[in-house]
Amino acid sequence: MLKVHNIISRYGPVTALHGADFTLNGGEVLALVGTNGAGKSTLVMSIAGHVIPQQGQxxxxxxxxxxxxxxxxxARGIGLVPEGRRVFPDLTVKExxxxxxxxLPRQxxxxRLDGVYDIFPRLYERAHQLAGSLSGGEQQMLAFGRAxxxxxxxxxxxxxxxxxxPRVIMECYEVLEQLRQRQIAIILVDQNSDASLGFADKAIWLESGHVKWQGKAKDCPLLLESVVG
Ligand SMILES: Nc1ncnc2c1ncn2[C@@H]1O[C@H](COP(=O)(O)OP(=O)(O)OP(=O)(O)O)[C@@H](O)[C@H]1O
Ligand SMILES: [Mg+2]
Known part of the structure; x- marks a missing residue:
């Protein structure tokens, strides 16, 4: 489904990602883990197209x-739920x-709207409410729905x-499980790396823009550290 080959991305003189390499099939989940500034968002934004990589495919x-x-x-089906959600506060939920x-075509x-309302009945109830007045959890649901x-x-x-x-986080993971069942390929960043590693099939551990480790999520050293320690 998705193949990322040796992506290098920079912001001006700063190289934020020095080469990431992986494939992801439909229904597979990849967790990106690593400390602040590791390059997780840069990799996500490179796939979404907000950042055009300098090298790689x-x-x-x-x-x-x-x-x-x-x-x-x-239009080809790359959906993004960005860091901070970024819903339009002055537009309604439906807008x-x-x-x-x-x-995509208007027809x-x-x-597609009904499909989103099926997953998130609360968004249907609030269709005409301004997004800025939603709770944080509802805004996250809206960001999911938008994608x-x-x-x-x-x-x-x-x-x-x-x-x-915690309850809302659980709901978000339940939605992810539905998306996985629909054979959507998922790339997930969660500051709680145990949660994302526990859910994912594969993992990439980034540090300072470099891949420090990659493999099966359940084998990720970050997860083992927290289990042992
Ligand atoms: N728009 C930008 N302009 C310049 N440098 C940037 C920009 N965005 C990110 N960077 C730099 O790129 C590097 C990687 O940042 P990135 O946001 O990808 O990390 P992250 O792993 O998502 O971190 P966090 O966990 O804090 O969200 C950091 O050194 C950061 O300062
Ligand atoms: Mg980030």
């Missing part, structure tokens, strides 16, 4: 998407959802649990 279903624009990647899927909009409006093949979720209560 990204393939979606065998097609090279490395150089194509953000909105075209979205936020529609902006999420604007790159399928109602069906699901794209009928995504790949979901990128950066900082899934930031600022959320």
């Amino acid at each position: 990204i393939y979606l279903e065998g097609e090279d998407i490395t150089q194509i624009a953000l909105h075209e990647r979205a 936020n959802l529609i902006t999420g899927g604007y790159v 399928s909009e109602k069906e 699901i409006m794209l009928n995504p093949k790949v979901m990128l979720i950066d900082e899934i649990s930031l600022g959320l209560m």
Whole structure:
């Protein structure tokens, strides 16, 4: 589904990612772990198209998407739940959802909206409420819903649990499980690395933009450390 080959990404003179290499099949989950500034968001943003890598290739279903624009990647099914959610506070819930899927044909909009409302009945109840008045957990649901409006093949979720209560975090993981069942490939960043490693199949541990370790999530040294220690 997704193949990332030796991606190097920079912000001006700063190289934030010195080469990441992995493949991800539909229904597989990859956890990105590492301390602040490790390059997790940079890798996510490089796949989403907010950052164009300086070197390396990204393939979606065998097609090279490395150089194509953000909105075209979205149209091909790369959904992003960004760090901090970034919902539009002055638009309603429904308007936020529609902006999420604007790159797809209007004819399928109602069906896609209904699909999101099926997963998140609370968003249906609040369809006409301004997004800025939602709770943090509801905003995270809206950010998920906005990405699901794209009928995504790949979901990128950066900082899934930031600022959320344990019960809401559990709900977010339940939604992720539904997405996994639908054979969506998932890349997940959670400041609680035990949670993301416990859920994921594969893991990449980044430090200062370098891959320190990668392999099966259950074998990740970060997870073992916290179990032992
Ligand atoms: N827009 C930017 N301009 C310049 N440097 C940036 C920019 N965004 C990130 N960086 C730098 O790139 C490096 C990687 O940052 P990144 O945000 O990818 O880390 P992260 O692993 O997501 O960290 P966190 O856990 O704090 O979210 C850091 O050194 C950061 O300062
Ligand atoms: Mg980050």
